[in-house]
Amino acid sequence: MRRVVCPGSFDPITNGHLDIIGRAARLYDEVTVAVLINVEKSSLFTVDERIEILQTVTKEFPNVKVRKFHGLLVDFCRQNDIPAIVKGIRVVSDFDYELQMAQLNYRMSGVETLFMPTNPEYSFLSSSRVKEIARYGGDVSGLVPDLVHKLLVERLRG
Ligand SMILES: Cc1cn(CCC(=O)O)c2ccccc12
Numbered sequence: 001m002r003r004v005v006c007p008g009s010f011d012p013i014t015n016g017h018l019d020i021i022g023r024a025a026r027l028y029d030e031v032t033v034a035v036l037i038n039v040e041k042s043s044l045f046t047v048d049e050r051i052e053i054l055q056t057v058t059k060e061f062p063n064v065k066v067r068k069f070h071g072l073l074v075d076f077c078r079q080n081d082i083p084a085i086v087k088g089i090r091v092v093s094d095f096d097y098e099l100q101m102a103q104l105n106y107r108m109s110g111v112e113t114l115f116m117p118t119n120p121e122y123s124f125l126s127s128s129r130v131k132e133i134a135r136y137g138g139d140v141s142g143l144v145p146d147l148v149h150k151l152l153v154e155r156l157r158g
Contacts, residue, residue: 003082004114007034007073010050011043012148014130016122018057020088023116025061032082033058037070044131044155057145074109084112090123131156 006021010033024031035050045053051066058064069076073085085105087098095115102113118125125143134140134152141149 001030002028003030003032003080004028004084004086005032005034005073005077005080005082006086006088007036007069007076009036009038009041009043009127010054011045011127012050012130012144012152013054013057014122014125014127014144014148015142016088016090016118016125018145019119019122020086020116021058021064022061024086025058025064028086029063031061031064031086032080033064033066034073034076035066035068036073037068039070045151053145053148053151056147072108074105074111077111078109082111084114086114086116088118089115090118090125 004024006024008017010017021031021033033054035047035054037047047068051068054066058066077083077085087102089095089098098113098115105111105113130140130143131152135156137157140152144152
């Protein structure tokens with residue numbers, strides 16, 4: 001059973017994240033989307049709201065499951081018998097940071113990291129940019145799943 005984890009905050013998930021998750025689901029037997037619990041960071045959607053959104057928008061992939069975790073990702077991998085991490089790389093600057101994280105994670109635990117180039121259509125996308133555009137009334141349809149678009153409008157524009 002080939003298992004991988006796709007970690008992130010997903011506050012909220014974008015079409016760029018969903019693209020990587022879907023491609024990983026076609027490559028591996030099981031993909032765990034792991035939502036990081038970070039109490040120091042304020043978020044627009046609660047962890048449980050993000051999990052519910054992720055479960056809904058990944059329903060088409062029967063081998064994708066959604067979990068939450070806090071602390072080290074490699075501890076989550078060890079506890080769930082997951083030998084590898086899949087990271088989406090949008091731009092070269094992503095790679096600089098992700099390479100060091102991958103080397104550190106491997107040194108700590110032997111967990112591998114596989115890098116997947118994001119679809120160029122989404123290489124500018126991030127959750128924070130999407131929230132900023134939506135907050136000021138910009139149109140984010142096409143950048144996030146329809147459910148997220150609806151929830152963003154409700155949450156940010158009352
Ligand atoms: C490009 C990219 C960034 N992240 C972290 C997202 C986050 O921390 O919210 C991903 C997670 C899954 C698939 C692709 C990506």
